[in-house]
Amino acid sequence: MPVPDASVADTPPRATGPAATGPARPSALDPAIAARLRRTAEGLVAAVVRQHDSGEVLMVAWMDDEALHRTLTTGRATYWSRSRREYWVKGATSGHHQYVRSVALDCDGDAVLVSVDQVGAACHTGSGSCFFTVLPATVGAPGDSGDAGPDLAGEERR
Secondary structure, eight states: OOOOOOBOSOOOOOOOSOTTTSOSSOOOOOHHHHTTOOOOTTSOEEEEEEETTTOOEEEEEEEOHHHHHHHHHHSBOEEEETTTTEEEETTTTTSOOEEEEEEEEOTTSSEEEEEEEEOSOSSTTSOSSSOOOOOOOOOOOTTSTTOOSBOTTSOBOO
16 A cells, blocks of 8 residues: 655744735745735645646645745645645655646636656555546537537527
8 A cells, every 4th residue: 555645844834814815824936926826715726737748637636835836946746735734745755756847827826737747656545546436427518408508590508
């Protein structure tokens, strides 16, 4: 069974103030980037992580401003653990490292897409990706009766 990644020991104190409009913890993140972030009440943004060459989605984690700063400046994916309330560098103890290839901010500023070179399993379960449980879903297509968009004549579907 794989060993979960350990966290980085330095856990800064929590700052006061509205986390959704500013960082919850002190950070050296570029102020221009920080100003574009729309954070949760806990001061976090979602980090969607994918394999850079295949595009496979590997996992979702959380970042605060400092985790994003560390990710952008060290070349190693760094996250904020909501349960342990501390930073963790992916692979620090498991050896399943994530080497950053690029980072992109989504249009709303509430998520980042981290493209990595994944070494070993991305999931703490030992799976290559955290998305291995397929749920039953009806597959739709444009023009299906459930499509609320206009039909070919431009009339709204009912």
